[in-house]
Amino acid sequence: MLLFSAIKIVPQGREFTVERFGRYTRTLKPGITILTPFLETVGRRVNMMEQVLDVPQQEVITKDNVSVKVDAIVFIQVMDAAAAAYRVDNLMYAITQLAQTNLRTVVGAMELDEVLSQRDAINSRLLSTIDHATGPWGVKVARIEIKDLTPPADITNAMARQMKAERERRAVITEAEGEKQAQIARAEGQKQSAILQAEGRREAAFRDAEAREREAEAEAKATAFVSEAIAKGDVNAINYFVAQKYVEAFAELARSPQQKTVIVPADFAGLTGTVAGVGELIKSLGADAPRPTPPARGATSTPVGGKRGE
Structure with missing residues (x-):
């Protein structure tokens, strides 16, 4: 029993705090350590690996008075075993409550459309706030993710109808734009055709006039020759x-x-x-x-x- 109380083996990913007569003295790192029997004891066994904390689902009223159900997950890691063990009681419960309150604060300051479309902004604001609050506890908040956002059923139906109407509007606009471009293309084609036909008619008229002019010149020359011959x-x-x-x-x-x-x-x-x-x-x-x-x-x-x- 004396040997068992004196030799302590700390597994990897864990750290133990050592207390002497109830007072914290040091922290044991992974490996084997010998304690002073009857004077030193292991106080807290702290998990130093990254942990996932589930934030329970709660109803939050947005800025435009819409009630939505929100839940999240928080990734944390203990960086200081002594601070996590002796500066806060029930570390996991404290972080959960902190995440819930800040989640209500952030989501309640935004409208429903912003909440649904700006999850990254919500995650960033929550991470900054919670990480700053848990710093004195020796805990590092790595990430916070909104896991689910559930609006009321009537709001969901209204959003579905709105999305359908918006898509139909875009389809009508796209179809109208296509018809407009087609009409413009047809008009341009007709214009070019009319221009080419007019140029062809002008060229033909010019050639006809030139032929008539040459014919008239030839007739005039022939008449002149005949007149000269008659005169002779x-x-x-x-x-x-x-x-x-x-x-x-x-x-x-x-x-x-x-x-x-x-x-x-x-x-x-x-x-x-x-x-x-x-x-x-x-x-x-x-x-x-x-x-x-x-x-x-x-x-x-x-x-x-x-x-x-x-």
Whole structure:
């Protein structure tokens, strides 16, 4: 018995306090230690490992008068065995009550939306407050976590409806934005199409005008050449000019949808006689009385696209 009371073995993660006649003298670290029999005894066996303390659930009224159920967990570690043993009675109960009171204080100063959305802020404020309060007890508060927040059932239903309405609103806005972008894209496409079509029409009109201008220039040059030839007395020039107009008129007459019958010379070589007659008419311009043009050879009537008729 003497040997058993004198030799003490302290396990790892624990520290023992030594008392002499009821007064604290020293702290035993993990390992084997010999005490003075009958004079020194082990006072408190302190757990030096990190411990998890469960804070019971409680109802807290928020700033906007909503009652919520809140519970938490606290991670603590004893750093000074003597202070934890002799400066506070029932260390775990003291920390639990301290956490509950500070939890009511912090949550009660916030509105429900803030409580639900700012858990990290609540944890930080609780950690700072409780760690400062437990410092003299030789305890280090490592972390505090809000484990559960339970609003009333009617508040939960209202929040669910609000969330649903908010999501529907966002969906409508997103759909409207998409429709808006689509209409803008279609309008831009129509605008670009109209611009390209207008540019195409302008280019075509420019090309048509240029072609007509060149055609007019060519016609003017041809007319000028014919006029010069006539002025010089060249009958072939006037014959060519009249024959060209004759062929063009005959082609237009043949293409007319209302024309049923076209009168043409029996021998198309009669066109030469007509041209020659016109030449004789030009030669007689200086005479007092014009001579009649020789009549063309007999003609026949031929329906367009049909057989030749008398």
